[in-house]
Amino acid sequence: MTTALLWFRRDLRLDDNPALQAALDAGHRIVPVYVHAPDEEAPWMPGAASRAWLAASLRALSAALRERGSMLVLRRGPTERALETLIEETGASAVYWNRLYEPAVIARDAALKTHFKQRGIDAHSHNAALLFEPWEIETGQGTPYRVFTPFWRNARARLRDGAPPAAPARLPAVPHLASETVDALLPAPRPRWDRPMLADWRPGAAGAAEMLEVFLDDAVAHYKTQRDLPDRVGTSRLSPHLHFGEISPRRLVAAIQGRTWPAAVEPHVETWLKELGWREFSHHLLYHFPASTDANLNPRFDDFPWAPRDNDALEAWCRGRTGVPIVDAGMRELWATGFMHNRVRMLTASFLTKNLRQHWIHGARWFWDTLVDADLANNTQGWQWTAGTGADAAPYFRIFNPVTQARRFDPDVRYVRRWLPELDALPDAAVFAPWEHADAARLAPDYPAQPIVDLAQSRDAALAAHDRIKTAR
DNA sequence: TTTATTTTATG
DNA sequence: ATAAAATAA
Numbered sequence: 001m002t003t004a005l006l007w008f009r010r011d012l013r014l015d016d017n018p019a020l021q022a023a024l025d026a027g028h029r030i031v032p033v034y035v036h037a038p039d040e041e042a043p044w045m046p047g048a049a050s051r052a053w054l055a056a057s058l059r060a061l062s063a064a065l066r067e068r069g070s071m072l073v074l075r076r077g078p079t080e081r082a083l084e085t086l087i088e089e090t091g092a093s094a095v096y097w098n099r100l101y102e103p104a105v106i107a108r109d110a111a112l113k114t115h116f117k118q119r120g121i122d123a124h125s126h127n128a129a130l131l132f133e134p135w136e137i138e139t140g141q142g143t144p145y146r147v148f149t150p151f152w153r154n155a156r157a158r159l160r161d162g163a164p165p166a167a168p169a170r171l172p173a174v175p176h177l178a179s180e181t182v183d184a185l186l187p188a189p190r191p192r193w194d195r196p197m198l199a200d201w202r203p204g205a206a207g208a209a210e211m212l213e214v215f216l217d218d219a220v221a222h223y224k225t226q227r228d229l230p231d232r233v234g235t236s237r238l239s240p241h242l243h244f245g246e247i248s249p250r251r252l253v254a255a256i257q258g259r260t261w262p263a264a265v266e267p268h269v270e271t272w273l274k275e276l277g278w279r280e281f282s283h284h285l286l287y288h289f290p291a292s293t294d295a296n297l298n299p300r301f302d303d304f305p306w307a308p309r310d311n312d313a314l315e316a317w318c319r320g321r322t323g324v325p326i327v328d329a330g331m332r333e334l335w336a337t338g339f340m341h342n343r344v345r346m347l348t349a350s351f352l353t354k355n356l357r358q359h360w361i362h363g364a365r366w367f368w369d370t371l372v373d374a375d376l377a378n379n380t381q382g383w384q385w386t387a388g389t390g391a392d393a394a395p396y397f398r399i400f401n402p403v404t405q406a407r408r409f410d411p412d413v414r415y416v417r418r419w420l421p422e423l424d425a426l427p428d429a430a431v432f433a434p435w436e437h438a439d440a441a442r443l444a445p446d447y448p449a450q451p452i453v454d455l456a457q458s459r460d461a462a463l464a465a466h467d468r469i470k471t472a473r
Numbered sequence: 474t475t476t477a478t479t480t481t482a483t484g
Numbered sequence: 485a486t487a488a489a490a491t492a493a
Contacts, residue, residue: 228474278474346474385474396493398475405475459476463493 004028004094004122005086007035008072009105011098011128011245012061013205014171016164018126019096029172031090032065034058036185037077040108044293044376047369049338050243052194053203055186057244060204062182070171074180080112087121089177095121098128098245101283102376103290131249131280132158134287144288146297147393151284152277159273161257164250167205197338201240201372208241212255220256223268230330230341231415236272237339239373242279249276282381285391293380294361296389304389305465307357316452317352318366320419323448324455325431326406327351329419336419338372343409349386350400355458357465360387388466397466399459403433422446 004023038045062072075082116123137155145151215236226234241247316322320331330344352363364383368374384390413431430437435450
């Protein structure tokens, strides 16, 4: 019997895992391995929150493999050396893995594939992360899409039903091999901020499946409207599970299409599928425009007059001390939980890039380090979208008004109150814009009396800055 | 996945 | 006088 390495990366599941399936179908004995080599993802190596999730997720995968008679071998990078060593130890003749789409990872994997082929080792890569490969969806001219709506129209029409394969009940036994521990590879932070951060989550495939069931049972029926309200669980909150491949997008599509929905719920289902579409679109853009992690997707913005880097403003934004309650609530939710509601991500990002006019890369870097679902494709395209430098088909310069957004999406101020206890004594009506309330300084002495930037003036300044690049060239 | 302003409708 | 709808950016 031949042996194959099953190289896990961000596909930390056993169901609908094409690399695993292919290795089994080929009749190999399978040696599952995870190689810890974060520096190979530079300049976007995983952030602190992401590493905490990864540690928990690896434990979950390891347990799932053990239950099936296998085990997860943990090794330290460099990846090429770790895999070579394991090939020698096991006599493996093949390596199977699932593809990723970040530029640094693509380059490393391509080099590895060449290396293995030269060594006479079969190297097989598969698609586990996306509904469609980034190169499968193209315009009539054969070019990549730059606008979401036509991209999704095209991709949506190609969606097929059908349940992806379940996890195998048993896996071949693994010979005795040395393995690192998760603790050694990903030491717990001190102090243990990871514990409260992960308290609301259950990393791993079982937690992901449970999350999906809860969403389909409860939230999806009101998704279109409730998804925008940050004070409740109106979204699926599957993003960290998707990022680490603990659940596959095909599984999500199969699960939601596998149920019969009342006609009134169908538009909600469609809206949620469209969110998966945004995820596909982000990966499509990152694959075709790999420089977009650091450079404007729209080069017209290369002349945009950003304000000079302002460390005080950046610090206030990061820590939730800007004096704009909905912005501060979001930033504190992020710091405490490693997560931020999508509506609030958009408006905090708008505040940083439009009102403070700080370059979007500063925000992208902070989110990258603090989000448990930090994903290079989604993070990059999300920031570029809000900054106006990315793929946004809107014919205007999008500037969110955080006060209007708070009134519309947190009308009962429940979200803001949860994260800003220093506003407890303020009446509801004053929480949207405390600086307009005569008594705010007395009732909320620990909160900034004024926002760090005037909302109306900074909006006008942002529009004026935008006018300058509109008229240029 | 917006906002601010203007126009129109309603009482 | 106020709100809803339309519109421009």
